Amino acid sequence: MDHDNMHNMAPPSSSMANQTNPDMMMTMHMTFFWGKNTEVLFSGWPGTSSGMYALSLIVVFLFAVITEWLAHCPILRGGGSTSFVSRIVQTAVYTLRVGFSYLVMLAVMSFNGGIFIAAMAGFAVGFLLFGSSAVKKPSDDQKTAKTPPLSSGGV
Template identity: 45%
Template sequence: MGDMGGHGMGMGGMAPPPAAATHGMGMRRKRYMHMTFYWGNKSEILFTGWPGARGGMYALALVAVFALSLLLEFLGCRRLESCLPASASRRGAAARAAAHALRVGVAYLLMLALMSFNGGVFIVAVAGHAAGFLAFRAQAEDGCKEREVAPAACC
């Protein structure tokens, strides 16, 4: 086979992942990406170096993840769609498309936060979804039972 493109990397020209990241004046600091759940406030959630090892910033990150999951439940509620203009008009269709894009964007952002594999982030995300369900969907589903309608059609 020989030298792959003159780079000597083998494996189809793919370079191995870097073992360290360069920070500052030529100093190298090892960065680890967790692939299993771990506990602790030393983490990176969504942005490089945030929240870091500071407890207060970690608490702020947990509040942000909780708020994202709560917002996602709010945006997923059908009662929100009833507030938007009817989709028959071009303006109504654009408003619904924007609401859908916002909901999907928040869902992807929350998924990326969960990919930190931090146990605290996972717990507050689930708690935010539960609180959002109680706040925005539980009453609608209770109303469905009284009217014998499928829950998906009510909330």
């Protein structure tokens, strides 16, 4: 191959759209960026509209909250039931949780800073509401249990 003439070659294209119409260059961010002009989960969504971008932030936030809710759902703990139906329900809830987790992960892979913050805020709020002991009401057996002393002797 003649290396002296390589600078005359066209750069390789990463998509068929670029080959058919070179004016439609699609770029994929590989670092975090700020702005409403992004694609989240689906091609062309949210587009360039500020309202649709706000909707995408809300959707990612809610997906993260739902993921935390499903992760701390009592159905996943089983409760000792070994019936076939309860195992099917557990499997369905687990599958939903994993699906929402992957959707949030794919949304964050848009590398949009706002989407990342919305996902982290959703996970934080979800954990605060469903997983944190700060908000949970103690169960009946925890109400009657005595709390251990803070210190074991004199100072």
